[in-house]
Amino acid sequence: MGVVHVASRRRRPESVRGAFPGATVVDVTSRGREPWVRFSPFYPHGGIPVPFSPGVSAASVEGVWQALKVFEKGDVDAGKLGVTSMIGIKRTVRRFGAVLGHRAGLQGTTLLDYVAARRQIYLPTYRWVLEHRVSDLVETLRAEENLVLLDYTANGDPEDTSTPLSHAALLALHLTGRWPGIPVL
Known part of the structure; x- marks a missing residue:
């Protein structure tokens, strides 16, 4: 795995390309294209x-x-x-x-509380999806040398409650082997 960045989906595409020349840009929000939309927490994987x-x-x-x-x-x-x-x-x-x-x-x-819920509900649930529903797509992204994941926020710190948690930031941590220490489902 190469370098992984998280950028705002609200930025103009040319701005993102200019800031990260040569990078593969992937929109992992609910507005992203198939198959990348499957990384969205809203995507109905089931089970x-x-x-x-x-x-x-x-x-x-x-x-x-x-x-x-x-x-x-x-x-x-x-x-x-x-x-x-x-x-x-x-x-x-x-x-x-x-x-x-x-x-x-x-x-x-x-x-x-909010931080405990992030650590004990949200993070293990999202990680379960990464490992059991989109593991093939995770491996595809791991093959990229220079990757930008688009999301609405960039906060990957469960302790930082000043902004919403970014699933793209969590995905970046997962891709690079730096997932926060949390229980596994």
Whole structure:
């Protein structure tokens, strides 16, 4: 594996090409092209194990994240686990009030704070997809010497809550063998 960069999908394509001459540019967002869209957390792979919920699976990583989110005016929503359209998955504070945390499983009693939820729910779920649903595409990207992954954010640090976590940054860490220490599903 060569060099992997993460850049904003919002940048003009010519700006990205100018900043990273000769690099292969891959949009891994839900707006990316096949097959790269499969790296999006919204992509409905199906059969994704839901952490802390033995025997329960989800269509997408984002479905797991949203299903286990707990709000002032709303608990878990198992219906989000089956969403396959890549739209209508998000649950918002506008509708449900402040986020209280993420439940450790559909039937769990423990409420995880944001960082703990990233480490114990989001990261292991996304890594499971990388290892079990898109491993062939991961190997294709590993063959690149100079790679730019496009995403809406570039934050790959689960501890940094100032911006959303970037799945492209996590993919870059996975490609280069620097994945954050987290439980594996």
